[in-house]
Amino acid sequence: MSLLMAAALLAGIVALPVSLHAQFQPPTDEELKMTAEPNAPGAAAIYLYREESSDDNINFQKLTVRIKVLTEKGKELATVSAPYLKREFNITDIKGRTIHSDGTIYPLTVKPEDLTVNKTDSFQFNKKVFTLPNVEVGSILEYTLELRYGENWAVSPVWEVQQDYYVRKEHFTFVKTRKFGGYTLYTPYLPSGAKIQEDQLGRFTLDIADVPAAPNEEYMPPPQALRYRVAFHYSGYSTEDDFWKYQGETWSKDVNRFADADKPLAEAARGLVAGADTDEAKARKLYDAVMALDNTDFSRRKSTSELKDLGLRQAKKAQDIWNQKSGASDEIALLYLSMLRAVGIKAYAMAVTSREQAIFDPNTLSFGQFRSDNDPVEEVVIIATLNGKEVFLDPAERYTTFGQLHWKHNLAGGIRQSEKGTELGATPANIYKDASVTRTANLTVAEDGSVTGTARIALNGPEALRWRQRAIVDDPDEVKKQFNAWLESVAPEGVHAELDHFLGLADYNSVLMAVVRVSGQLGTTTGKRMFLPYSFFASRAAHPFVADAHRTTAVDMHYADIVHDEVSYTLPDGYSVETLPADATSSWPAHAILKFAAQTDPNSITVNRTLARAFVLVTVDYDQLHDFYQKVATADQQQVVLTRVPQK
Numbered sequence: 169m170s171l172l173m174a175a176a177l178l179a180g181i182v183a184l185p186v187s188l189h190a191q192f193q194p195p196t197d198e199e200l201k202m203t204a205e206p207n208a209p210g211a212a213a214i215y216l217y218r219e220e221s222s223d224d225n226i227n228f229q230k231l232t233v234r235i236k237v238l239t240e241k242g243k244e245l246a247t248v249s250a251p252y253l254k255r256e257f258n259i260t261d262i263k264g265r266t267i268h269s270d271g272t273i274y275p276l277t278v279k280p281e282d283l284t285v286n287k288t289d290s291f292q293f294n295k296k297v298f299t300l301p302n303v304e305v306g307s308i309l310e311y312t313l314e315l316r317y318g319e320n321w322a323v324s325p326v327w328e329v330q331q332d333y334y335v336r337k338e339h340f341t342f343v344k345t346r347k348f349g350g351y352t353l354y355t356p357y358l359p360s361g362a363k364i365q366e367d368q369l370g371r372f373t374l375d376i377a378d379v380p381a382a383p384n385e386e387y388m389p390p391p392q393a394l395r396y397r398v399a400f401h402y403s404g405y406s407t408e409d410d411f412w413k414y415q416g417e418t419w420s421k422d423v424n425r426f427a428d429a430d431k432p433l434a435e436a437a438r439g440l441v442a443g444a445d446t447d448e449a450k451a452r453k454l455y456d457a458v459m460a461l462d463n464t465d466f467s468r469r470k471s472t473s474e475l476k477d478l479g480l481r482q483a484k485k486a487q488d489i490w491n492q493k494s495g496a497s498d499e500i501a502l503l504y505l506s507m508l509r510a511v512g513i514k515a516y517a518m519a520v521t522s523r524e525q526a527i528f529d530p531n532t533l534s535f536g537q538f539r540s541d542n543d544p545v546e547e548v549v550i551i552a553t554l555n556g557k558e559v560f561l562d563p564a565e566r567y568t569t570f571g572q573l574h575w576k577h578n579l580a581g582g583i584r585q586s587e588k589g590t591e592l593g594a595t596p597a598n599i600y601k602d603a604s605v606t607r608t609a610n611l612t613v614a615e616d617g618s619v620t621g622t623a624r625i626a627l628n629g630p631e632a633l634r635w636r637q638r639a640i641v642d643d644p645d646e647v648k649k650q651f652n653a654w655l656e657s658v659a660p661e662g663v664h665a666e667l668d669h670f671l672g673l674a675d676y677n678s679v680l681m682a683v684v685r686v687s688g689q690l691g692t693t694t695g696k697r698m699f700l701p702y703s704f705f706a707s708r709a710a711h712p713f714v715a716d717a718h719r720t721t722a723v724d725m726h727y728a729d730i731v732h733d734e735v736s737y738t739l740p741d742g743y744s745v746e747t748l749p750a751d752a753t754s755s756w757p758a759h760a761i762l763k764f765a766a767q768t769d770p771n772s773i774t775v776n777r778t779l780a781r782a783f784v785l786v787t788v789d790y791d792q793l794h795d796f797y798q799k800v801a802t803a804d805q806q807q808v809v810l811t812r813v814p815q816k
Contacts, residue, residue: 192310199308200269204238207378208334213242215335222325224345227317235309246303250313254292257317264311266300274302324400335379342400344370350404355531357397386712388721393527401533411533416583416590423517427506430487437507447513448554455563455570458504462494463566466640497564501548504563514553518584519546520577520595528581530592538582549577560595567636567676572602575630575727579784600728600782603629607705607733609686615740617691617698623684630727632680639673655684660701661708662689702749702806703777704735711801713794723786733777739810745773747809756796759783764803773808
């Protein structure tokens with residue numbers, strides 16, 4: 169069992185919410201005939217009704233849903249996926265039907281599939297999947313399903329009030345249990361006027377209507393953080409401060425117990441740093457050692473029988489991970505913590521929320537915020553004091569460069585160890601220069617506008633990490649296919665760019681280099697003139713924010729970065745430069761800058777483009793951001809004009 173797994177499970181699970189009494193209701197004439205919803209113009213579908221109910225006294229939850237399909241896209245909602253923790257929970261009594269606009273009813277008769285999502289010796293996440301039959305535009309989709317669990321469990325629900333589509337009416341019920349004592353708290357994120365009712369029997373209810381679809385904008389924070397919802401918590405503590413103080417102390421003790429270095433591990437750590445004369449040099453050597461281990465979150469965890477055959481045991485301490493030369497992400501991170509401490513470096517653990525999925529909310533009293541989907545253990549980064557400064561490190565993320573974090577762990581909130589005990593905190597933002605992409609191309613243009621040549625794309629930071637981690641889980645042909653698809657999105661129209669090979673794919677201490685072959689039709693000829701894209705790699709890029717003059721959500725760019733392009737065109741014989749865009753700079757002060765510069769000689773043109781973005785999150789000033797990216801899009805559409813030189 170991975171560290172803190174038992175504590176994670178006992179703390180509760182975000183389980184599928186549900187209702188106690190709803191049965192299918194006859195559709196109204198209006199529901200059968202409707203072709204659009206005035207409150208959701210252009211919607212592919214709407215929820216006519218949703219009901220989520222749960223009763224922890226009888227260990228039961230139920231979900232009831234009625235959907236109206238309005239377009240072809242809305243038919244996707246006919247396939248339903250319901251996740252659950254197998255063995256401890258079970259999804260039962262799944263019923264469903266499709267009603268055509270003429271009133272014809274088609275019941276669900278096929279048995280739902282039960283698919284494994286994630287499995288170890290200690291837990292198994294599954295999902296029940298079913299598809300409602302004979303769905304067409306205009307259909308009403310209805311289904312119910314129940315979740316049941318053992319008497320030793322209490323599952324405080326999260327009411328998912330806002331969905332991907334408009335909801336006409338919703339009803340929520342939660343009956344709390346008193347068999348475990350303590351307090352029942354809740355954190356509401358609701359529109360103005362919505363109110364939760366609680367009666368003397370411990371029943372919470374919410375009725376709400378006309379709920380708009382959840383926001384869906386480019387580069388926005390994790391959707392779950394923006395949706396209307398209500399999170400309930402069973403707690404032994406009456407205040408937020410008490411929860412984080414005492415639960416933080418329990419978590420920290422478990423961390424320290426796991427990371428306590430046995431004598432063999434301490435000796436191994438000291439041997440690894442032999443010859444290093446600074447704490448940073450020692451930290452790097454140890455980092456390389458743990459990064460070389462098999463991270464089973466990217467491969468496969470050994471079963472109990474396999475460990476037994478190898479004379480090994482289930483990991484209970486850092487020493488076990490070192491002996492096995494493999495472990496889950498959190499275990500490898502805490503092994504690194506153990507080894508740092510063993511060589512005298514002050515170091516702490518920090519449990520963080522993944523910014524891919526959520527934003528840390530101290531009002532939500534759950535360590536589940538620090539766990540990814542279908543994983544019952546916390547995401548952990550390590551904080552080491554080097555040269556008098558705290559350095560955040562991410563050994564849990566395979567191939568992350570020393571001194572950097574996976575972008576999902578930058579600007580992430582969480583709880584950390586410190587000299588004062590445990591406290592809430594946040595990780596720093598990345599430095600934009602550490603997230604760099606340099607694209608260099610040497611291209612020869614022929615008289616008919618065709619082009620041949622090579623490009624080299626150097627990746628550092630998040631983009632390098634993305635492709636390195638992808639290469640762990642996918643075969644080389646699939647990685648090449650995906651990289652070529654990305655090249656296709658940035659190469660000019662008519663130009664074919666194909667990956668030849670990578671350099672440094674497994675060397676996280678180096679820049680990742682992609683060597684690319686370029687061919688195709690680049691120039692457009694009209695009479696005596698030829699037109700070439702001024703910005704080779706960005707001329708048909710999907711520039712963000714340009715099409716949206718207004719925005720409802722904050723902007724989250726994931727990380728700050730810098731992209732530099734240097735493209736050299738060798739001109740065809742008999743052509744010279746007629747028009748070349750002037751060197752120019754556009755800036756959004758303190759946020760971003762775009763620079764273009766070009767050099768020419770009789771036979772070639774070299775264009776340099778640099779786009780540096782120092783911001784990650786923007787909650788205001790969208791107008792300025794929009795204006796800046798409009799300038800970027802306009803600049804990237806400029807062209808070089810060549811003219812044929814008259815023959816003497």
